Amino acid sequence: xxxxxxxxxxxxxxxxxxxxxxxxxxxxxxxxxxxxxxxxxxxxxxxxxxxxxxxxxxxxxxxxxxxxxxxxxxxxxxxxxxxxxxxxxxxxxxxxxxxxxxxxxxxxxxxxxxxxxxxxxxxxxxxxxxxxxxxxxxxxxxxxxxxxxxxxxxxxxxxxxxxxxxxxxxxxxxxxxxxxxxxxxxxxxxxxxxxxxxxxxxxxxxxxxxxxxxxxxxxxxxxxxxxxxxxxxxxxxxxxxxxxxxxxxxxxxxxxxxxxxxxxxxxxxxxxxxxxxxxxxxxxxxxxxxxxxxxxx
Amino acid sequence: xxxxxxxxxxxxxxxxxxxxxxxxxxxxxxxxxxxxxxxxxxxxxxxxxxxxxxxxxxxxxxxxxxxxxxxxxxxxxxxxxxxxxxxxxxxxxxxxxxxxxxxxxxxxxxxxxxxxxxxxxxxxxxxxxxxxxxxxxxxxxxxxxxxxxxxxxxxxxxxxxxxxxxxxxxxxxxxxxxxxxxxxxxxxxxxxxxxxxxxxxxxxxxxxxxxxxxxxxxxxxxxxxxxxxxxxxxxxxxxxxxxxxxxxxxxxxxxxxxxxxxxxxxxxxxxxxxxxxxxxxxxxxxxxxxxxxxxxxxxxxxxxxxxxxxxxxxxxxxxxxxxxxxxxxxxxxxxxxxxxxxxxxxxxxxxxxxxxxxxxxxxxxxxxxxxxxxxxxxxxxxxxxxxxxxxxxxxxxxxxxxxxxxxxxxxxxxxxxxxxxxxxxxxxxxxxxxxxxxxxxxxxxxxxxxxxxxxxxxxxxxxxxxxxxxxxxxxxxxxxxxxxxxx
Numbered sequence: 001x002x003x004x005x006x007x008x009x010x011x012x013x014x015x016x017x018x019x020x021x022x023x024x025x026x027x028x029x030x031x032x033x034x035x036x037x038x039x040x041x042x043x044x045x046x047x048x049x050x051x052x053x054x055x056x057x058x059x060x061x062x063x064x065x066x067x068x069x070x071x072x073x074x075x076x077x078x079x080x081x082x083x084x085x086x087x088x089x090x091x092x093x094x095x096x097x098x099x100x101x102x103x104x105x106x107x108x109x110x111x112x113x114x115x116x117x118x119x120x121x122x123x124x125x126x127x128x129x130x131x132x133x134x135x136x137x138x139x140x141x142x143x144x145x146x147x148x149x150x151x152x153x154x155x156x157x158x159x160x161x162x163x164x165x166x167x168x169x170x171x172x173x174x175x176x177x178x179x180x181x182x183x184x185x186x187x188x189x190x191x192x193x194x195x196x197x198x199x200x201x202x203x204x205x206x207x208x209x210x211x212x213x214x215x216x217x218x219x220x221x222x223x224x225x226x227x228x229x230x231x232x233x234x235x236x237x238x239x240x241x242x243x244x245x246x247x248x249x250x251x252x253x254x255x256x257x258x259x260x261x262x263x264x265x266x267x268x269x270x271x272x273x274x275x276x277x278x279x280x281x282x283x284x285x286x287x288x289x290x291x292x293x294x295x296x297x
Numbered sequence: 298x299x300x301x302x303x304x305x306x307x308x309x310x311x312x313x314x315x316x317x318x319x320x321x322x323x324x325x326x327x328x329x330x331x332x333x334x335x336x337x338x339x340x341x342x343x344x345x346x347x348x349x350x351x352x353x354x355x356x357x358x359x360x361x362x363x364x365x366x367x368x369x370x371x372x373x374x375x376x377x378x379x380x381x382x383x384x385x386x387x388x389x390x391x392x393x394x395x396x397x398x399x400x401x402x403x404x405x406x407x408x409x410x411x412x413x414x415x416x417x418x419x420x421x422x423x424x425x426x427x428x429x430x431x432x433x434x435x436x437x438x439x440x441x442x443x444x445x446x447x448x449x450x451x452x453x454x455x456x457x458x459x460x461x462x463x464x465x466x467x468x469x470x471x472x473x474x475x476x477x478x479x480x481x482x483x484x485x486x487x488x489x490x491x492x493x494x495x496x497x498x499x500x501x502x503x504x505x506x507x508x509x510x511x512x513x514x515x516x517x518x519x520x521x522x523x524x525x526x527x528x529x530x531x532x533x534x535x536x537x538x539x540x541x542x543x544x545x546x547x548x549x550x551x552x553x554x555x556x557x558x559x560x561x562x563x564x565x566x567x568x569x570x571x572x573x574x575x576x577x578x579x580x581x582x583x584x585x586x587x588x589x590x591x592x593x594x595x596x597x598x599x600x601x602x603x604x605x606x607x608x609x610x611x612x613x614x615x616x617x618x619x620x621x622x623x624x625x626x627x628x629x630x631x632x633x634x635x636x637x638x639x640x641x642x643x644x645x646x647x648x649x650x651x652x653x654x655x656x657x658x659x660x661x662x663x664x665x666x667x668x669x670x671x672x673x674x675x676x677x678x679x680x681x682x683x684x685x686x687x688x689x690x691x692x693x694x695x696x697x698x699x700x701x702x703x704x705x706x707x708x709x710x711x712x713x714x715x716x717x718x719x720x721x722x723x724x725x726x727x728x729x730x731x732x733x734x735x736x737x738x739x740x741x742x743x744x745x746x747x748x749x750x751x752x753x754x755x756x757x758x759x760x761x762x763x764x765x766x767x768x769x770x771x772x773x774x775x776x777x778x779x780x781x782x783x784x
Binding site: 053 | 329330331332333334335336337338339341363364365366367368370371374375376378379382383386387388389390392437438441445446447449450451452453454455456475478479481482483485486488489490491492493494495496497498499500502504505506507508509511517619621622629690691692694764769780
């Protein structure tokens, strides 16, 4: 079409670039993006379900970038994302490879990394006639990336794919590569957690991480801390409205996440508001055995 | 994409199931697409291309599922109540379908009939997910096979071949691409009103549903559905017809076996007899619809990386024992067959069985049936939301049995979905999942018969083997979900 990203943005009537960040961060980000050397982003999908990307696409904010489209058009130079990109096959793989060879890029990983059967339970791509496993791709790209960001519990620590008996030997990216990763956990994570972390990385900000490699700011308080139902009496069966869900196995007391105030899907809802106990999807070790501690009946 | 040396088909027969063997010495080119982008999960497609009767075309095809996670083994030993949560994580694009199949199996295992409100709430959330998924598929996963899109990364650098839309049409479709992002997001918001959040709603439980409908949620739901009906009828369906007008050849391409199968979904009464999308089986795109019998389903693994002794088993006795490497195998996807037949599942199968769309089986017909189904479901949601009864129960107390076996049959956006569950000592002792993309993207079976997509690729003309855009269009028309297929 011959339109620049900026022109297309204007064409769509979307807002100009800014971020749901503090003013100094915003300044940093603007300077970073104004630079022709702004890092590209490569987004790899491994042993996962695509749900984190879908959650990212659900972004809607009152502060720009309002939507995922705004992020993609105006904020991020996303050279590789297998589910969104126009290119296919080896041409797609070569785009990622070119970014990697350049060196100045942020690696985003969605999904865990299978190591069983020599990594052959998860393909990366085929170059020539060589099938390159996802494990090999992650090792190679993580070694060259400026920053590695794990999106979702699978990329952080293996998640559902690594649940016992972990049939394909799935590990998180940090465990595989032994390098620091910035972990945005959740199954899936809230879109704002993904977008704000990515923006802060692009802005070159130093992000304070907790003991699990997660941005402290996002996970330091528990679900219970924010929960509007903590003073309510406890439901002992499903399908009752407005009650505390402790007796049904809610894990909100021990799980760090801001779900009750972040709210999912454009502020519409979150698990407990729909009377469903927190199953602890942001926590290392998810999915825990017996997600609802008590089967009601 | 890799062009390889020309080979003699008779001299290097890599495979028995192909139909191109008629030409004894034909210069062949092998084209590989890996990764097949714009789908869920990891897929590799390999085709052999040769000139037949002067037309360069696909003479052999292999569809390879490249990601195995082992959900069926992860579920064994777990609490049955975990099944809806765990199985949703098979797929972030159609999690609700897995939640639904899992709770249907659990309901059956407990012998419980869920309250009307629960049936309706499940339908509302599942319907929202269908609409989201269908819009996402057409605009975000398929359309870039035909247009440039919004421009710039990640959309640029597609195979810019055979582009038939003019500048103005390209612009308006690119604009609709962005608008469709908003619409699919809103479909998720609509589903989350009751589902709690999307993807991966936590509200589906054996015995019913956890969310209790409130008046304001019902009002908000109606607002969303109004907007979505407007988008589907005013933008999505017309865009599909714009595509059909400019690409009439794709109303013939990608036919395949045209055996169509559906398990049915969206029960509209509490006795579970009437469904919006009925079950059915149609052989060779005929007008005769038979009632499918699940006992006719077996999964073959001769060409899949599983132990041969586990082949041709019914899902109720199915096993998932990996064997890698294995000679003759090329995919992590098993090959389900119905009475031995490879079957296509999905919106076209469902619309055909319902009698709503029987023009043909092709790339365009799949897109068209998907859009028609999105509209049908959206209009049905408008009716079902009126049937919710505020203050009536959403859950019937139920306890999981100590031992049981049950099946939950439903439909995912991409087609027929079955969860086969066995409980022993109050734990899951067997769990087998047969997903839509298992059917559509299966490899060859024990008899060497091609999978439905493999067959649909046969005879597809290819202009440039280094950039086989025609192959990509046929593949995408099935809306493959390899995350689901291998699980």
